[in-house]
Amino acid sequence: MEHIVVLQCRQLHNAAFPLRSAAQAANLVAGFYFFCYTIAMNTLIIGGAGYIGSHVVREFLDQGHKVTVFDNLSSGLRENLFPEATFIHGSIMDYTALVSACKLGFDAAVHLAASKAAGESMIVPEKYSVNNISGTINILNALCETGIQRLVFSSSAAVYGEPQYLPIDEKHPTIPQNYYGFTKLEIEHIMHWYDKLKGLHFASLRYFNVAGYDIKGRISGLEQNPANLIPIVMEAAIGIRKEMQIYGDDYDTPDGTCIRDYIHVSDLSAAHAAALDYISKNNKSLTINLGTGTGLSVKEIVEAARRVTGKPIPAQVTGRRPGDPAKLAASSKLALELLGWKAQYSDVDKLIKTSWEAYTKAAAKR
């Protein structure tokens, strides 16, 4: 990281006033812009072969960061690895392996390696205690032991529980309604203590409903056994499943189905890079929502998918899924204010179109 800063200062110095050409002036402006807005870092992305992780890796590489992926490939895929990134096959449950990886020397880590099915977390909470809480404690300790002082962490809107008002801002009470959300909230509490006691600065990113695929179509590995709405709709469109279920149409919403705040994974990835930049420049931690402020109903998603894919997508309305709030939407004002971040690709057509491209590409390979 220091190397880049020195390089940029030298670039400014080399411009040797007075400027002798327009090209030199342009070079100076470009150098100054880079100095002000981007700090290229050597990063360790834990869980970087997964659905969200691989998109974050792509974004970091695009922004000029150096990336090493650490992943046990339990749900991550080899085809999601990029040749520009170094890969370490390892588990966050293996403390020695984590420390060895961290000793390679990084400016920052991003942690996306977690179990994330809220329903499953109510049936096998022990899996979530181990993977999410113990796994993250291992990461925090390994970072501290090796002097890495920045962490970007995948948190979740699940920390809030049933909404008491909408849109949900970061001051909303945190009363998780499932064990998965509890694990994310516990980790946030632990990170606050590590900040205070060990000087570890973190960015905790509370994701709302993440969907879509890389806007430039560079990620081809599909999530296996997805539990979320949009990939299930895609599976019904492509014929992996015969039909899909709509969990309840008797909610207090305009069409009776649940409303969620869908955020495109490319927008989400850009926010990770911006958050890392923020904690590096400001030397302090950050907790923010990542959403769009508006919502789409289940029926709106299914109808948009029928329109974009041209497929019939058979859907049956069944009973409510336990624990589903009628409506969720995030206030992302804080992300705009602190990071200058705003969703650009999260409209329904891009969410569906980029997903459909990934599913049709994967089907063509089979």
Ligand code: UFG
């Ligand atoms: N749904 C269906 N049919 C399906 C799957 C989902 O009707 O086959 C409905 C759900 O009932 C819900 C909506 O689609 O109303 C969205 O459901 P998802 O399972 O895709 O997402 P959730 O809103 O339940 O949860 C997701 C993440 C959580 C995160 C939350 C934040 O999985 O980790 O978004 O808003 F906390």
